Amino acid sequence: MSFFPDESRLPPPYREPRQAQRRPPTDYENLLGDALEAAFAAGAWELEALVARLNADGIRTPEGRAWTAPELDAILQALERAM
Numbered sequence: 001m002s003f004f005p006d007e008s009r010l011p012p013p014y015r016e017p018r019q020a021q022r023r024p025p026t027d028y029e030n031l032l033g034d035a036l037e038a039a040f041a042a043g044a045w046e047l048e049a050l051v052a053r054l055n056a057d058g059i060r061t062p063e064g065r066a067w068t069a070p071e072l073d074a075i076l077q078a079l080e081r082a083m
Helices: 027-041 046-056 067-083
Strands: none
Touching: 027 046, 046 067
């Protein structure tokens, strides 16, 4: 009799959020992440609300422009691929 459970009955391993990242985040990515966390904490969950909050807080795109919904969506998808 084994004291250890059959491996097929074990839950999948827990992953730390950054365990699988390919590179550390840039300063801008950290700034954007902090701003998005603040927006979520304030109740902004929809893309348009996030865009409004980023613009109100003075967080600009990497090119220095005000955010639009398509631009934020594209940046978030690009960051997902990069990480």
